[in-house]
Amino acid sequence: MAMTDPGPDGRFGEFGGRFVPETLMPAVQELEKAFRGAWADPEFRAELDHMLTHYAGRPSPLTDCRRISEELGLRLLLKREDLNHTGSHKINNVLGQALLARRMGKTRLLAETGAGQHGVATATAAAYFGMDCVVYMGEVDIERQALNVFRMKLLGAEVRTAMSGSRTLKDAINEAMRDWVATVEESHYCLGSVMGPHPYPWMVREFHRVLGDEARRQCSELLDGGVPDVVTACVGGGSNAAGIFAGFADSTAELVGVEPAGGAAVGRGVPGVVHGSNSYLMQDEYGQVKEAESISAGLDYPGIGPEHAYLAAEGRARYESVTDAEVIEAFQLLSRTEGIIPALEPAHALAWVSRERAALAGKTVLLNLSGRGDKDATQMMEVLS
Amino acid sequence: MTGTLESTLRARRDGGAKLLVPYVTGGLGDDWAECIEAAAAAGADAIEVGIPFSDPVMDGPTIQEASETALRQGATPTTILDRVRTLDVGVPLVVMTYYNIAAHAGLERFAATLADAGVAAVILPDMPLEESGPWRTAAAASGVETVLLAAPTAPDERLPRIAEAAEGFVYGVGLLGVTGERDQLAASATTIATRLKAITDMPVLVGVGVSNPEQAAEVSQVADGVIVGSAVVRRMLEGQGPEGVGTFVGELRAALDA
Numbered sequence: 154m155a156m157t158d159p160g161p162d163g164r165f166g167e168f169g170g171r172f173v174p175e176t177l178m179p180a181v182q183e184l185e186k187a188f189r190g191a192w193a194d195p196e197f198r199a200e201l202d203h204m205l206t207h208y209a210g211r212p213s214p215l216t217d218c219r220r221i222s223e224e225l226g227l228r229l230l231l232k233r234e235d236l237n238h239t240g241s242h243k244i245n246n247v248l249g250q251a252l253l254a255r256r257m258g259k260t261r262l263l264a265e266t267g268a269g270q271h272g273v274a275t276a277t278a279a280a281y282f283g284m285d286c287v288v289y290m291g292e293v294d295i296e297r298q299a300l301n302v303f304r305m306k307l308l309g310a311e312v313r314t315a316m317s318g319s320r321t322l323k324d325a326i327n328e329a330m331r332d333w334v335a336t337v338e339e340s341h342y343c344l345g346s347v348m349g350p351h352p353y354p355w356m357v358r359e360f361h362r363v364l365g366d367e368a369r370r371q372c373s374e375l376l377d378g379g380v381p382d383v384v385t386a387c388v389g390g391g392s393n394a395a396g397i398f399a400g401f402a403d404s405t406a407e408l409v410g411v412e413p414a415g416g417a418a419v420g421r422g423v424p425g426v427v428h429g430s431n432s433y434l435m436q437d438e439y440g441q442v443k444e445a446e447s448i449s450a451g452l453d454y455p456g457i458g459p460e461h462a463y464l465a466a467e468g469r470a471r472y473e474s475v476t477d478a479e480v481i482e483a484f485q486l487l488s489r490t491e492g493i494i495p496a497l498e499p500a501h502a503l504a505w506v507s508r509e510r511a512a513l514a515g516k517t518v519l520l521n522l523s524g525r526g527d528k529d530a531t532q533m534m535e536v537l538s
Numbered sequence: 539m540t541g542t543l544e545s546t547l548r549a550r551r552d553g554g555a556k557l558l559v560p561y562v563t564g565g566l567g568d569d570w571a572e573c574i575e576a577a578a579a580a581g582a583d584a585i586e587v588g589i590p591f592s593d594p595v596m597d598g599p600t601i602q603e604a605s606e607t608a609l610r611q612g613a614t615p616t617t618i619l620d621r622v623r624t625l626d627v628g629v630p631l632v633v634m635t636y637y638n639i640a641a642h643a644g645l646e647r648f649a650a651t652l653a654d655a656g657v658a659a660v661i662l663p664d665m666p667l668e669e670s671g672p673w674r675t676a677a678a679a680s681g682v683e684t685v686l687l688a689a690p691t692a693p694d695e696r697l698p699r700i701a702e703a704a705e706g707f708v709y710g711v712g713l714l715g716v717t718g719e720r721d722q723l724a725a726s727a728t729t730i731a732t733r734l735k736a737i738t739d740m741p742v743l744v745g746v747g748v749s750n751p752e753q754a755a756e757v758s759q760v761a762d763g764v765i766v767g768s769a770v771v772r773r774m775l776e777g778q779g780p781e782g783v784g785t786f787v788g789e790l791r792a793a794l795d796a
C-alpha cells in the first residue's frame with residue numbers, strides 16, 4: 154500500500170474532505186490547483202530542493218544508536234530531524250508552503266502553533282522571503298513555550314494569543330481560520346500538520362515525504378538493502394509521522410504512530426468533522442470537541458490527520474498512546490544514553506519503544522526524532538526539580 | 539417541493555416586504571426561548587436558532603462568547619430542541635449549527651429530530667456546496683430545507699450553482715470575515731446582494747456584519763432582507779433579555795418598513 158493522491162475531493166477512504174466556510178472554498182480550490190501545478194513543475198521542485206539543502210540543512214543524518222540500543226535490547230535508528238534549521242521537521246513543510254504562497258502572489262503568512270516549532274518555522278520562512286507573518290498561539294502554550302514566542306518575535310512575526318476554549322492548539326487553529334476568512338485575498342494559511350481541508354493533509358505529507366524517502370535510502374544502505382522492522386513517530390496532527398510513513402508504506406515495515414494518552418484521537422475518538430476534515434476526533438456524546446491534555450504542547454490536539462485515520466481503519470498503521478510519566482522517562486533516557494536531548498513530542502515515540510522493549514527485542518526500530526528539546530528545557534527543569 | 543421557509547419568505551417578499559431574520563443562540567441564559575418569542579412578536583419573518591458548537595470557526599467574539607456560555611450552562615442539541623418543540627411563534631425557525639453536530643448524531647437522525655421539533659430549515663456554515671450532498675439528501679428526506687451561503691469570494695460561475703442547490707433562501711455573506719458587529723456596512727454586502735439578485739429568484743438575504751437598523755435598510759435596498767446575529771446576541775449577553783431583543787428587532791423592522 155502506498156500513500157497516494159487523494160483525488161480532487163481529498164478523500165482517504167471515508168476520511169478527509171473540505172469542510173470549510175464557503176468564503177474559503179475558492180481559496181482551497183485555488184491552493185489545490187497551485188500545488189498540483191507546482192509539484193509537477195521541475196523548476197519548483199529544484200528551487201525547494203535547493204532551499205532544503207542549503208538553508209534547512211538536508212539531508213538529515215540517520216543515527217545508529219549504540220548505548221540505548223544495548224539498554225533496550227533492540228536496534229534503534231534515529232532519523233535526525235532535530236538537526237534541521239529551526240530544530241524540527243516543521244521546516245520541510247513551511248519552506249514548501251512559503252514558496253508556493255509566493256508563487257500564488259500572497260504576501261502574508263498565517264499560522265497556528267502549539268509547541269511553537271511550526272510558528273518559528275513559519276516566521277523563519279517569512280523572514281527569508283520578506284513576507285508578513287502572524288502566528289496564533291493558545292494562551293496556555295504561550296506560557297509553557299516562552300522561548301519559542303521570543304524566537305518568533307525576533308524573526309519579525311506577530312504572535313497573537315488565542316484566548317478561547319482550551320487556549321491550546323485547537324483554539325489557535327480556530328483563530329487562524331477566522332483570520333484567513335477575513336484576509337484570504339492576501340494571506341496564505343500555512344497550516345502546520347497533515348490536517349485541515351483538502352489539499353492540506355496531502356500537500357503537507359508530500360512536503361514531508363523528503364524525510365521518509367531519505368530515511369528509506371539511509372536504512373537501505375545501513376541494512377544491506379533491507380528496511381527496519383518497525384517505523385515509529387509521534388502523532389499530534391501527524392505530519393512527521395506522515396513523512397516517515399510515506400517512505401515505508403509500501404514496504405514490510407510495521408508502522409506505529411504514538412499519541413499522548415490525553416489526546417489519543419484514534420484510541421479514544423470516533424469520526425467527526427472539525428477544522429476542515431472528517432477524521433477521528435475526541436468528542437462528547439453530542440459532537441462537541443473535547444480538549445486534549447498533554448505535557449507536550451505540540452501533541453495537545455484532540456484530532457488526527459485524515460490519512461492517519463485511513464491508515465488505522467485499513468490496518469496499515471497502528472496508533473498507540475503513552476502517558477506523560479512515560480514520556481518524562483524517555484526524555485531523560487535518550488539524553489543520558491545518547492547525548493541527544495529530544496523534544497517532548499518524539500519522546501512519546503521513544504516512550505512507546507521503551508515500554509514495548511520486550512515485544513521489540515532484537516528488532517530494528519526506526520524512530521523519527523522530529524525535534525530537539527531546547528524548547529522544552531525550562532518546562533522540564535520544573536518537572537524534574 | 540417548496541418548503542415552509544421558502545414559501546413564507548417568498549410570500550412576504552412578493553407582498554412587498556423586506557425580510558428580517560434575527561439570530562438567537564439557543565441555550566444562552568434561561569430566557570433564550572422568550573427572546574425568540576419576543577423577536578417573533580416584534581416582526582421577525584423567520585428566526586435562526588443557534589445550537590452552540592465547541593469550535594465555531596465562522597463566528598466572531600460575540601457569538602463565540604454566547605456559545606461558550608451556553609455550553610457551560612449545559613446546553614445540548616437535545617435540551618435546545620426540546621424547548622424549541624414547545625414554541626409556537628408563528629414564523630419558521632431555522633437551526634444554525636456546525637456540521638459535526640449533525641454528523642455526530644447521524645445526518646438522517648439529526649434531520650428527523652429537527653423536523654420533529656418543528657424546525658423548518660438548517661444552516662451549516664462549515665459545509666460548502668461540494669460537501670453538502672449527503673446532508674441535503676438526509677434533510678430532504680425529513681422535509682427540512684437547507685440554506686446555503688454565498689460568499690464575496692465566489693467566482694461568477696459558482697453563484698448559480700449555490701442558488702440552484704439552496705432551499706429556503708440564499709444567505710449572502712456580507713463581508714470577508716466572521717460574524718460580529720461592524721461600524722460600517724461593508725461595500726461587499728451590497729455587491730454580493732447585487733450579484734445574487736442578478737442570477738436567482740430565490741429570496742436573497744444578507745448576513746454577517748449587518749449590525750443596526752441603518753445598515754439593515756441600506757443593504758435591503760438591493761437584498762430581499764437581512765440576518766442580524768451578533769447585535770441581537772450582544773443584547774442577550776448584556777442581560778437585556780426578551781424586552782431588549784424585542785425592542786431592537788422592532789427597530790430593525792421599522793427601518794426595513796420605512
Ligand SMILES: Cc1ncc(COP(=O)(O)O)c(C=O)c1O
Nearest residue numbers: 270389390391392393451498524
Ligand atoms: C518536534 C515536534 N514533533 C512533532 C510535533 C507534532 O506535529 P505532527 O504530529 O504534525 O508531526 C510537533 C509540533 O509542534 C513538534 O514540535
